[in-house]
Amino acid sequence: MRIDFDHKMSAHCENGVTSNLLRFYGVDVSEAMVFGMGSGIFFSYLPFLKLNGCPVIAFRPLPGVIFRRISKALGLKIFTKKYSDREKAMTELDENLKKGIPTGMVVGVYDLTYFPPMFRFHFNAHNIVVFGKEGNDYIVSDPVMEQVEKLSYEDLKRVRFAMGLAKPKGKMYYVENIPKEIDLKKSIIKGLKRTVRDNYLVPGPIIGVNGIKYLSKKIRNWPQKYGEKIAKKYVGHIVRMQEEIGTGGAGFRFLFAAFLQEASVIIDSKELYDLSFKMTEVGDKWRLFAVAAGRICKGRQTVETYDTLGDMLLDISISEGYVYAEIRNILKTMNK
Amino acid sequence: MKVNQVPQDDANIFDGKTQDVQYALDENGKYTIVKSVGWQPKNDAISHAWELEQEKIEEARALVVAGKKSPIYYHMFKNLMDVKLLASYTGFFVFTVKRHFKPNVFNELSEKKLQRYVEAFRMKHIDDLYNIE
Numbered sequence: 210m211r212i213d214f215d216h217k218m219s220a221h222c223e224n225g226v227t228s229n230l231l232r233f234y235g236v237d238v239s240e241a242m243v244f245g246m247g248s249g250i251f252f253s254y255l256p257f258l259k260l261n262g263c264p265v266i267a268f269r270p271l272p273g274v275i276f277r278r279i280s281k282a283l284g285l286k287i288f289t290k291k292y293s294d295r296e297k298a299m300t301e302l303d304e305n306l307k308k309g310i311p312t313g314m315v316v317g318v319y320d321l322t323y324f325p326p327m328f329r330f331h332f333n334a335h336n337i338v339v340f341g342k343e344g345n346d347y348i349v350s351d352p353v354m355e356q357v358e359k360l361s362y363e364d365l366k367r368v369r370f371a372m373g374l375a376k377p378k379g380k381m382y383y384v385e386n387i388p389k390e391i392d393l394k395k396s397i398i399k400g401l402k403r404t405v406r407d408n409y410l411v412p413g414p415i416i417g418v419n420g421i422k423y424l425s426k427k428i429r430n431w432p433q434k435y436g437e438k439i440a441k442k443y444v445g446h447i448v449r450m451q452e453e454i455g456t457g458g459a460g461f462r463f464l465f466a467a468f469l470q471e472a473s474v475i476i477d478s479k480e481l482y483d484l485s486f487k488m489t490e491v492g493d494k495w496r497l498f499a500v501a502a503g504r505i506c507k508g509r510q511t512v513e514t515y516d517t518l519g520d521m522l523l524d525i526s527i528s529e530g531y532v533y534a535e536i537r538n539i540l541k542t543m544n545k
Numbered sequence: 546m547k548v549n550q551v552p553q554d555d556a557n558i559f560d561g562k563t564q565d566v567q568y569a570l571d572e573n574g575k576y577t578i579v580k581s582v583g584w585q586p587k588n589d590a591i592s593h594a595w596e597l598e599q600e601k602i603e604e605a606r607a608l609v610v611a612g613k614k615s616p617i618y619y620h621m622f623k624n625l626m627d628v629k630l631l632a633s634y635t636g637f638f639v640f641t642v643k644r645h646f647k648p649n650v651f652n653e654l655s656e657k658k659l660q661r662y663v664e665a666f667r668m669k670h671i672d673d674l675y676n677i678e
Contacts (some may be wrong), residue, residue: 467576503586508587
């Protein structure tokens with residue numbers, strides 16, 4: 210049994226699941242729009258928290274946030290449930306599928322058998338949609354995979370109840386109700402406002418452009434402070450956080466720029482359209498940073514030093530700050 | 546980034562299973578989706594992390610072969626776990642798992658307890674626990 214569900218690949222799993230689910234219910238919003246309206250662009254540097262022995266550097270808000278924001282902004286009614294009983298979590302999924310409801314769920318990545326081996330690590334905030342069952346296999350729309358995939362009953366149960374940080378606890382969610390009229394304009398403005406707030410207006414050194422600036426200072430001292438081997442590992446960690454599936458530094462800047470393009474048409478703002486290209490430039494700078502960081506991490510013969518990386522990050526924080534400041538100005542003039 | 550700048554550096558990171566989605570500007574300055582087989586800095590970062598894990602696995606294997614640690618110590622690294630994660634998958638306390646790393650303690654474990662490791666490592670049979678190849 211397979212629900213007629215259109216699987217589209219995306220740059221980021223949560224956007225992708227949201228966009229795919231909405232399209233199923235006749236609301237055609239792109240991944241970029243989901244990302245922008247849900248204010249998915251973010252940065253935080255939390256040196257006091259460690260992930261796999263590295264300081265936490267997040268290029269995204271907490272998992273689940275984008276979906277929650279979108280459903281609230283568009284007025285969707287979402288059913289969400291976590292389970293303690295594994296069998297029940299599976300039975301209720303089966304019942305859902307029988308009713309023809311494509312069901313989103315949070316899963317751990319490590320035991321996703323269809324994943325490329327190098328991407329299989331213990332990370333518990335991946336999103337997929339299950340939209341069918343054939344024999345013992347579930348039909349899975351995983352936004353980072355090109356094709357529709359399959360997972361056996363045992364595998365799906367295992368990933369839904371993965372252990373470790375932020376256990377998914379069988380969490381599943383689906384759309385219960387969708388309003389007849391959807392006000393995209395309002396949601397866009399709300400998304401833009403929140404983006405400016407989260408990246409530009411949060412006081413303290415660790416969030417948004419301030420966080421990028423803070424990291425730019427700290428990274429210069431990493432080799433002295435931690436030694437060459439650890440410093441390299443940390444730099445590699447930034448690049449992985451930045452460019453790996455489910456996160457994104459440069460990629461997210463391009464995605465946000467794509468959102469600015471689409472949004473500029475809907476809210477009819479030439480300024481916003483022009484600003485999109487500024488954001489593209491920021492994305493290009495993040496890419497150059499990744500190239501330099503990658504060289505250092507691999508220990509290639511290179512002119513770049515940790516100071517170079519610091520300079521690049523400082524420059525990024527300034528140009529990204531400029532984009533947010535401009536968005537703020539555009540929003541102000543719109544209110545008049 | 547323009548469409549023709551989207552990197553296509555293939556290092557078989559995706560094992561032929563999927564590709565990356567990139568957003569890039571087409572010739573009209575409009576954003577469009579381009580698929581990519583990889584990008585060197587990303588390939589490097591991911592394969593570097595992978596190599597670090599492989600090193601840890603080899604170190605663990607050596608300790609088991611030398612008789613200093615029990616096989617589950619190796620399987621823990623092989624499954625990219627740490628003690629805490631292995632403890633939550635088996636339901637043992639962290640200090641119990643650590644005790645089980647001692648070969649003499651491990652050799653005395655009941656079948657029932659070994660079975661919990663078999664399930665945590667997703668093996669078929671208890672004998673697989675002793676296989677460290």
